[in-house]
Amino acid sequence: MTDLCGWVLGLDTSTQISSVALARIDSGQIMQIHEGLAANDESHNEELLPLIDSLFKKAKLGVEQLSSIMVGAGPGSFTGLRIGFGAAKGLSFALKKPVVNGCSLTAMAWSGRREGECVFACSDARRSEYFCRGFLHSSENEWREILPAGILSADALKEVIRTNTGSGTGATKRVAVICGHPDRGDLEPYRCLEGKAIAQNLIEIALNQKASPTDYNVTQLSSIQPNYIRPVAAKTIRERLAERLNPQADQAG
Structure with a gap:
C-alpha cells in the first residue's frame, strides 16, 4: 500500500x-x-x-x-x-x-460500522445469490474479517449471521447489513442500510x-x-x- x-x-x-x-x-x-x-x-x-x-x-x-x-x-x-x-x-x-x-464489499461494509457490531456487505450475484463479506468492528476500533468474500444464498447468509452473532432479538442490535442489492427483504429483521458511498x-x-x-x-x-x-x-x-x-x-x- x-x-x-x-x-x-x-x-x-x-x-x-x-x-x-x-x-x-x-x-x-x-x-x-x-x-x-x-x-x-x-x-x-x-x-x-x-x-x-x-x-x-x-x-x-x-x-x-x-x-x-x-x-x-x-x-x-x-x-x-x-x-x-x-x-x-x-x-x-x-x-x-x-x-x-x-x-x-469492504468499502460497502465501512458505511455501517459501529463499535462492537458485526457488519455484512452484500450485493447482487444473480441466480438468487449474494456476493457477501463480513467484518467485526471491535471496541479497539479494529476491523476484523469474520466472513471472507464469497457467494451465498439469502438463507445461507442469514445462517452465517446467526452463527457469528447469536440468535434472538439481541442479534438485531449487533448486526448491520449493507446492501448493494435491490431486494433487501430477504435479510430482515437485521438493520439494513443501502450501500452507496x-x-x-x-x-x-x-x-x-x-x-x-x-x-x-x-x-x-x-x-x-x-x-x-x-x-x-x-x-x-x-x-x-x-x-x-x-x-x-x-x-x-
Missing part, C-alpha cells in the same frame, strides 16, 4: 450504482471531498465518465493535477467491473498515475491503518484485474471459444 496524498480519484461500479469520489488528502487526512452517484446499472458506460468530469469541474481542478486513482475491485457486476477498470486503466495510462485497487469509503479505508490494508494494493497496470469470483462466467465469448478449441492450453494454464 502506498501513502495517499494530493488529489485522489476513487471510483466503483461493482453494484447498480456508479460511485465516484474526488478527495484532497494531506498528512493522511481528507481535507476536501466531492462525491457523485448515478443509480442505473444499465448505464455505467454512459454515466461514469460524465460523473467524473462533473467532480473535476466542481473542484475546479484539472485532471492533470490528480495524484492517484482508486478503483473498487469487486466482487460484483461483471459488466460494471469491466467498465470501472477500463476507466481506471485509461486514466492511469494517460496521466501516468498509480492505480490502487480495493475490495468493493463506496468510492469515498475506498479512500477512507486506505487512510485507516486498522481497516484492512491487505485489500489495497498498488498494481501494475498490465496485471490489474477485477475480482469476479465467478471467473468462467466473466470471460468473453471469444475467450470461451478459444478454450473450447484448445482445451489443453486451458488446462496447462
